[in-house]
Amino acid sequence: MELELGLSLLVQGLPAIAQIFTALQKERLARLKHQQAKEIQHFNPNVRRTAPQENLESQSWGFEWEKALQQQLAAYDRETQLKLASYQRETALQLPELQKVLNNWPLRLFPSQLLNTPNNTKPIIPLKILFSPPQVQFTTLKEVTQALPEVEQSLVQSLGDFLSQNYPLSSQERPTEFLGGAWESQQFHREASIKALFEMLKSEPTLILESEIVGDFINFRIAYWGFGQKNYCYKTIVSKLNYREIIYASAKRRALKWKETANRLLACGESLEEINRLGGDNSINLTILEKEERWQLHGIDSSELALDYKVNNKDFEALSQLLITCHCLVAGWVADAHHLVNYDVSPLLPKLLSHLLKNASDQQLVQEVMQTTILGYKDIFNALESERPLWIPELALKLAQSLADLPDKSWAKEQVDYSLNAWLKQHQVPQAEGASSLEAMQLTLTTEDQKYFENLQECFTTLGDEQALSQVNNLLRAVEDLKLKPKLESVSLVQFGDDQRIAQLETCLNVSENLIRKPLLKKVSLIHTINGHSGKAASIAVSFDGQIIASGSDDNTIKLWHLSTGELLHTLTGQSGRVLTIALSPDGQTLASSHKTTERSCINIWHLGTRDELPNSPRHTLPGHNKWIYSLAISRDGQFLVSGGHKIKIWHLGTGEALLTLAGHKQWVYAIAMTPDGQTFVSSGGDKTIKIWHLHTGELLRTLTGHSDWVRTVAISPDGQILASGSDDNTINLWDLGTGKLIRTLIGHTDWVLSLAISPDGQTLISGSRDSTVKLWHLGTGKLLQTLTGHKKWVYSLVVSPDGQTLASGSEDKTIKIWRSL
Structure with a gap:
């Protein structure tokens, strides 16, 4: 109740902050407008004379030049103001009226201590934040006056913690310097002191948070000045917040809670006298509260009565929490606005709102606070539009990225739509009826758009908009194609005759055709279908020559088959229970298999040799794991084996020596894949993460998060650039293995994705699922090429022959199916 009362007043006051920055931006714009118009007018005729209208890249160059000019002018203004601030800092202490200023000086620190700080050499001067605490004088409640300093102390501590965690002085983007204990309350003379501070500190961007007590009410004001301002802004944000009402509300809640305890004591036979003694202040407050309720039933306005509720420290905690929330909200909002206007840094506060407002029970009021905050940012963006109109798509997208983490995604999506429409308008792109903005963008792309599309990609990933993300990925690929285009057309067509022009175009087309390889x-x-196992075909592997396929099954057997004919060549004996997974060395000479029984698990190492010398027992057994082993992989040089159970172990394959044990995953490790360079490997598990490790040192290099359920399978492209992961969330994620960045998400399976494989040419991704299907995808575009429905149950394993012509799939239906490329 107390928090809601304060927030409702804050909702009414927040727009005043936006008005401050809007007014400051108009003042700033007036300085730049003449110079900007002059530069652009000088530039435009040159564009019309030198840039061919039919050349989209030339038009884009002019657009980008004008856009860069707007940004340069803003940067020039910032640089000018920094120089001015430096000059003001040097001359401030030489003011002839210095003593008069100091008469109204409200700080414990002297001006020289504030001006001569090492942080003034930073490119971004920190926003100084000063705090004038409320001086509560509860004359009728002398017994709790000792609690009043605790309100101030708690407020200073909490506000300082909030700023140090989110807007620290060391930040490279949003630095603030909180001077929590600098205020000397006895020396504060309201606006006279604000004016004194401004005269001495006008070189330092400054926010002052001031709480004033008038009777039973708190008024919350802010003073702010930034770079190059001729005056300060001084606004009331919250007016007439009844702090006595807040404290009494807490006392009433305690009384009602005591009433329940008193009734139970009465039921136990305790006397009223004893109960009242035990209740202390709560009993007194309950008596007053019951009287107040009776009077209200008879139409008596209790606000006109001198009700003397007994309050204590707990009641002041309610007031303290309200003041903390309001001060943090306003400080964060102003810090965001300051760094947005002066340094183009996106707002942070929207991501913090949910935590700040977690104690508010009125969710409608919480939504109003959020909406008011967001509308304030939009007002500032609108003000910036006059200065940098060509930067509006980027500015609106920054706000969308700040809002994307909120539970209500509609605010972020609204800003994304605004950004896209602004982009289309600036590029003069018509939007066909029924077509999306992203589809319309394909009509006029340039290489300069890459950064904008990458920001869109990040935003849509956070929003979980898979359809839009796929469209943006297509736009980014189109931009990459444009980067190749100038190289293919490096000789200008205007330098040749018609025959040469045609020959040049034919060469370009031939090169383009060669760049687009047909997937194998x-x-x-x-x-054919292989029927030989009496249990599920849990894992399969293919030999390096593509002649033999090995399969491990729940029926406790490992079988070797001729890939082309499906003929059973050999069954390995001496197994140690159900086969969970198998792996073949690149030279096809060594096979590793993991087994489980009700009592133990182990890894068997088999030397296959020649077809005439196939073994009947394993060469050696590795017993190092205590629990089941779901994944195995052998390094490209055949020297190392990596196994995954509850932990990951790295073994020397030749000797069976355990080299390293890695404990990064929090649940079962379901899949392991080696990179082509043999330096790293990838693991995935039931903790929904994918981890990248250095093979020889065991160092964890990166952890990828993006799936919402267990990650059952991973596969790496032959060039080592792309990592594919399949999950119980029914999706396949494609990642840039070098950067860990999510490229796209493939959606098509209706149940868990259990197995993945990538063709040797790196063009096709194959996936197997609990939905009993096998799907073929174009790895480059994410397009679904084919769905295979031959299996009747879960598809646990997939493998592609080295020549890329044959695919094998193993299933819970106890079959292995062999598929041939058409």
């Missing part, structure tokens, strides 16, 4: 596994057909 674009379409496949079933050639």
Whole structure:
């Protein structure tokens, strides 16, 4: 109740802060307008004379030049104001009226201590934040006057913690310097002191948070000045907040809670006298509260009565919490606005609102606070539009990125739509009826758009908009194609005759055709089905020559088959229980298998040798894991084996020596894949993460998060650039293995994705699922090429032959199906 009362007043006051920055931006714009108009007018005729209208890149160059000019002018203004601030800082202490200023000086620190700070050499001068605490004088409650300093102390501590965690002085983007204990209350003379501070500190961007007590009410004001301002802004944000009402409300709540306890004591046979003695202040407050309720039933206005509720420190905590929330909200809002206007830094506060307002029970009021905060930022963006109109798409997208983490995604989506429409308008792109903004963007792309599209990609990823993310990824690929285009057309066509022009175009087309390779596994057909296991085909592997396929099963067997004919060549004996997974060395000479029984788990190492010398027992057994081993992988040089259970172990494959044990995952490790360079490997597990490790040192290099359920399978492209991951969330994520950045998400399976494989040419991704299907995808575009429906149950394992012509799939239906490229 107390927090809601304060927030409702704050909602009414927050727009005043936006008005401050809007007015300051108009003042700033007046300084730049003449110079900007002059530069752009000088530039535009040159563009019309030198840039061919039919050349989209030339038009884009002019657009980007004008856009860069607007940014340069803003940067020039900032640089000028920094120089001015430096000059003001040097001359402030030489003012002839210095003593008169100091007569109204409200700080414990002298001006020289504030002006001569090492932080003034930073490119971004920190926003100084000063705090004038409320001086509560509860004359009728002398017994709790000792609690009053605790309100100030708690407020200073909490506000300082909030700023140090989110806007620290060391920040490279949003630095603030909080001077919490600098205020000397006895020396504060309201606006006279604000004016004195401004005269001495006008070189330092400053925010003053002032709480004033008038009777039973608190008034919350702010003073602010930034770079190059001729005066300060001084505004009331919250007016007439009844602090006595807040404290009494807490006392009433305690009384009502005591009433329940008193009734239970009465039921136990305790006397009223004893109960009242035990209740202390709570009993007195309950008596007053019951009288107040009776009077209200008879139409008596209790606000006109001198009700003397007994309050204590707990009641002041309610007031303290309200003041903390209001001060943090306003400080964060002004810090955001200051750094947005002066340094183009996106707002942070929207991401913090949910935590700041977590104690508010009125969710409608919480929504109003959020909406008022967001509308204030939009007002500032609108003010910036006059200065840098060509930067509006980027500015609006920055706000969208700040809002994307909020539970209500509609605010972020609204800003994204505004950004996209502004982009289309500036590029003069018509939007066909029924077409989305992203589709319309394809009509006029340039390489300069890459950064904007990358920011869109990040925003849509946070919002979880898979359809829009896919469209943006297509736009980014189109931009990458444009980067190649100038190289293919490096000789200008105007330098040749018609025949040469045609020859040049034909060369370009031929090169382009060669760049677009046809996938080896674009379409496949079933050639035969292998029936030989009496349990599920849990894992399969193919030999380096593509002649033999190995399969491990729940029926406790490992079988070797001829890939082309499906003929059973050999069954390995001496196994140690159900086969969970197998792995073949690149030379096809060594096979590793993991087994489980009700009592133990182990890894068997088999030397396959030649077809005439296939083994009947393993060469050696590795017993190091205590729990089941779901994943195995052998390094490209055949020297190391990596196994995953509850932990990851790295073994020397030749000797069976355990080299390293890695404990990064919090649950089962379901998949392991080696990179082509043999330096790193990737693991995934039931903790929904993917981890990248250095093979030889065991160092964890990166952790990828993006799936919402267990990650069952991973695969790496032959060039080592792309990592694919399949999850129980029914999706496949494609990642840039070098940067860890999510490229796109493939959606098509209706159940868990259990297995993945990538063709040797790196063009096709194959996925197997609990929905009993196998799907073929174009790895570059994410396009679904084919869906195979031959299996009747879960598809646990996939493998592609080295020549890329044959696909094998193993299933819970106890079959292995062999598919051939068409």
